[in-house]
Amino acid sequence: MRHRTILLITTLVVLTLTTIAFSEKYPNLAPKKIELKRGYTEEALKCIDCHAKVTPGIVEDWKNSRMAHAGVSCYDCHVVPKNSPMASQCEGVKKTMPGIYTSPMVSPKTCERCHPTEVEQFSKSAHAKLAGSPVIENPKYQKLMYELEGGIFAGMPKSDKRSLALRQTGCQMCHGMKVELDKNNKPTNSSWPAGVGTRYPDGGKGNCTVCHNRHSFKISEARKPEACAKCHMGPDHPTIEIYYESSHGKLYLTEGDEWKWDSAPDAWEPGDYRAPTCATCHMSGIGELSTTHNVNERLKWDMAHVKSVVRTGERGDGEKGRKLMKKVCSNCHSGVFIDNYFNKFDSAIGLYNFYVEKAQTMLEDLKKRGLLKKDKWKDPFQELYYFLWHHAGRRARQGAAMDGPDYAQWHGFFQIMLIYKDLEDIYNWRIKNGKIEPLSPVMSTGAY
Numbered sequence: 001m002r003h004r005t006i007l008l009i010t011t012l013v014v015l016t017l018t019t020i021a022f023s024e025k026y027p028n029l030a031p032k033k034i035e036l037k038r039g040y041t042e043e044a045l046k047c048i049d050c051h052a053k054v055t056p057g058i059v060e061d062w063k064n065s066r067m068a069h070a071g072v073s074c075y076d077c078h079v080v081p082k083n084s085p086m087a088s089q090c091e092g093v094k095k096t097m098p099g100i101y102t103s104p105m106v107s108p109k110t111c112e113r114c115h116p117t118e119v120e121q122f123s124k125s126a127h128a129k130l131a132g133s134p135v136i137e138n139p140k141y142q143k144l145m146y147e148l149e150g151g152i153f154a155g156m157p158k159s160d161k162r163s164l165a166l167r168q169t170g171c172q173m174c175h176g177m178k179v180e181l182d183k184n185n186k187p188t189n190s191s192w193p194a195g196v197g198t199r200y201p202d203g204g205k206g207n208c209t210v211c212h213n214r215h216s217f218k219i220s221e222a223r224k225p226e227a228c229a230k231c232h233m234g235p236d237h238p239t240i241e242i243y244y245e246s247s248h249g250k251l252y253l254t255e256g257d258e259w260k261w262d263s264a265p266d267a268w269e270p271g272d273y274r275a276p277t278c279a280t281c282h283m284s285g286i287g288e289l290s291t292t293h294n295v296n297e298r299l300k301w302d303m304a305h306v307k308s309v310v311r312t313g314e315r316g317d318g319e320k321g322r323k324l325m326k327k328v329c330s331n332c333h334s335g336v337f338i339d340n341y342f343n344k345f346d347s348a349i350g351l352y353n354f355y356v357e358k359a360q361t362m363l364e365d366l367k368k369r370g371l372l373k374k375d376k377w378k379d380p381f382q383e384l385y386y387f388l389w390h391h392a393g394r395r396a397r398q399g400a401a402m403d404g405p406d407y408a409q410w411h412g413f414f415q416i417m418l419i420y421k422d423l424e425d426i427y428n429w430r431i432k433n434g435k436i437e438p439l440s441p442v443m444s445t446g447a448y
């Protein structure tokens with residue numbers, strides 16, 4: 001495997017740079033059974049030394065990481081050329097090493113120097129490619145974030161910083177943001193830090209630390225379902241909740257503490273664990289499959305949007321995705337079990353599409369007849385329609401996909417049925433009376 005060879009060579013190169021001086025200073029850091037030949041450069045040691053005082057938490061985290069054991073330090077990730085668009089100087093560097101430039105931002109471009117395969121796969125995934133776009137450029141969501149949820153519609157002045165607060169504390173922290181810089185090249189305007197689809201001034205796309213939290217960057221942490229839970233949760237995509245409800249999640253919660261989490265990449269196999277986590281199904285090497293950082297690779301359906309369609313183009317290759325996902329299951333389940341499972345799931349997608357297509361037909365008919373309000377958030381039909389696909393519909397589909405029966409049914413299809421019946425009533429009333437009813441009967445927080 002090419003990337004393993006590259007990793008090995010990198011490891012050897014970096015190891016030769018590791019020093020005796022270093023192991024004397026940090027005895028508990030001396031890599032096991034590895035002869036230390038040469039040192040961190042003087043500059044690299046200065047960063048570590050001073051930062052052990054100014055940011056001891058960061059140095060402690062890093063000290064215990066595999067990368068520290070391999071001689072990768074602050075210097076390798078945070079020092080940038082003077083002409084980098086992100087070049088600035090930290091307080092300490094300014095005083096003690098004026099020729100050196102640093103950046104608090106570390107984009108995938110930096111990781112790519114040593115992990116080209118992971119970065120290439122990751123950059124093809126929706127995590128790097130699509131996740132940032134609603135927050136950064138899609139006009140539809142700009143309106144939602146600032147004018148609506150940011151309070152401008154209710155009189156909040158556009159120039160008031162508070163109108164940005166929803167984006168900064170919500171959407172941005174999951175989806176990512178385009179990092180903006182001040183005149184000293186430090187990140188500004190609360191555009192940093194940000195979530196998985198962050199865009200960096202050096203052209204790097206995506207944020208590796210959402211799963212590999214700094215500065216320990218543990219592989220074991222990324223393999224646990226909690227690595228995904230900050231974002232894949234809540235009323236509109238309750239994936240972690242579904243996982244905890246599933247048979248797999250039950251085993252994880254019951255005995256996960258005893259499983260082996262730190263096996264080498266591609267060598268983490270059944271036996272180390274009894275049931276799969278999010279990473280096992282969507283990313284890890286298992287059986288004949290290799291690890292992938294492209295989470296779209298093993299998916300068939302796009303369930304995030306109004307109508308479920310088989311993935312194509314930048315969303316992935318759905319037919320191929322299904323084959324790969326089945327290969328994951330086949331490590332622990334039989335062919336008949338797996339086929340039955342996916343038949344039921346595809347059928348649930350079909351049932352959901354049936355409801356949503358009928359609702360769409362009503363919506364289009366009302367639109368044609370001028371029986372929709374311009375402001376869809378004041379129009380019960382449109383508000384309910386939103387809850388139908390975005391909340392209940394995603395819950396039903398994800399529950400069916402990942403063995404969460406309560407989400408497939410009570411939080412899912414049951415709610416879809418209720419919402420659909422209300423949609424029908426409103427539709428019939430408007431058609432019969434030729435006008436829009438005066439007041440909104442919709443629950444303000446939405447169906448759950």
Ligand code: HEC
Nearest residue numbers: 048051058059062072073074077104105106193209214215
């Ligand atoms: C493997 C690369 C890597 C190494 C090694 C590394 N960092 Fe970082 N560091 C990062 C990444 C990634 C971030 C998050 C950047 C982002 O969100 O854009 C970060 C963020 C930071 C931040 C800003 C965030 C905060 O919490 O204030 C500081 C300060 C920092 N690192 C200091 C250090 C120090 C000191 C060392 C050495 C002991 C170090 N880093 C080693 C990758 C690294």
Ligand code: HEC
Nearest residue numbers: 046047050054074075078079089090091092093102103104
């Ligand atoms: C003499 C002490 C000292 C040295 C040497 C030093 N730093 Fe810093 N560094 C600081 C202080 C102080 C801060 C500010 C911490 C704060 O804001 O609380 C800082 C902040 C940072 C930050 C956060 C972003 C920023 O620009 O404020 C990064 C990243 C960083 N240093 C990296 C490095 C790297 C890489 C080196 C080695 C090339 C280094 N530092 C050397 C003292 C030092």
Ligand code: HEC
Nearest residue numbers: 010011066067070072076106110111114208212217218219
């Ligand atoms: C200068 C080279 C270098 C850079 C830059 C670098 N890494 Fe690494 N990284 C390594 C080496 C070498 C290893 C293997 C250590 C080992 O196997 O013991 C490693 C291992 C890892 C691992 C596996 C850790 C584990 O617990 O097994 C992760 C995750 C990782 N790096 C993430 C990152 C991320 C994210 C970045 C960018 C923010 C980054 N690396 C930047 C050299 C680098």
Ligand code: HEC
Nearest residue numbers: 130131134135141144145170171174175230231232237304
């Ligand atoms: C808790 C984290 C989180 C927050 C906060 C969040 N999202 Fe999302 N969003 C997600 C996740 C995860 C998905 C993927 C849903 C799925 O496929 O299960 C998603 C999906 C989407 C999609 C559909 C995917 C696409 O590319 O078309 C859009 C659009 C979107 N979010 C916009 C927003 C906007 C705008 C905000 C703020 C008003 C926001 N999100 C807040 C996590 C979040």
Ligand code: HEC
Nearest residue numbers: 108111115118119122208211222223265266268279284291
């Ligand atoms: C969505 C979560 C997620 C993101 C984002 C992510 N990783 Fe990973 N990463 C993982 C998981 C899970 C594994 C463990 C795979 C396994 O079981 O072998 C892993 C493993 C690794 C490894 C160990 C070698 C390997 O390929 O298995 C490296 C190196 C690594 N990641 C680097 C990166 C870099 C660099 C980025 C950013 C470009 C990144 N990761 C972004 C989840 C993530």
Ligand code: HEC
Nearest residue numbers: 126130131174175195196210227228231278279282295296
């Ligand atoms: C910081 C937030 C965040 C974390 C952490 C995160 N994701 Fe995501 N994920 C997102 C967002 C946002 C999207 C929606 C991307 C889009 O389609 O625009 C997404 C989409 C996905 C998709 C569907 C791809 C698509 O086309 O919509 C999968 C599968 C996925 N994530 C799996 C994972 C797994 C597995 C983990 C943990 C190992 C994880 N994610 C961690 C935010 C996150």
Ligand code: HEC
Nearest residue numbers: 228232239240243276277278281299300301302303304401
């Ligand atoms: C047993 C394997 C398995 C586990 C464990 C698992 N998933 Fe999934 N996941 C699937 C399958 C199967 C699908 C549907 C694939 C398809 O479209 O055919 C899916 C779909 C998804 C999607 C796509 C949703 C969309 O909008 O299209 C996301 C996001 C996702 N999973 C995230 C996660 C997260 C986060 C976890 C952990 C909390 C997780 N998964 C755990 C198998 C799994």
Ligand code: HEC
Nearest residue numbers: 247248270273274275276281325328329331332333341403
């Ligand atoms: C690492 C092994 C492993 C993998 C991989 C795995 N599973 Fe499982 N799965 C289990 C175990 C163990 C159970 C618990 C069996 C029991 O209920 O006694 C289970 C239970 C289930 C159940 C509940 C069965 C029941 O009788 O209630 C479903 C459904 C399921 N798995 C589907 C899948 C699907 C679909 C995939 C692939 C996307 C998959 N599993 C991948 C180990 C695995």
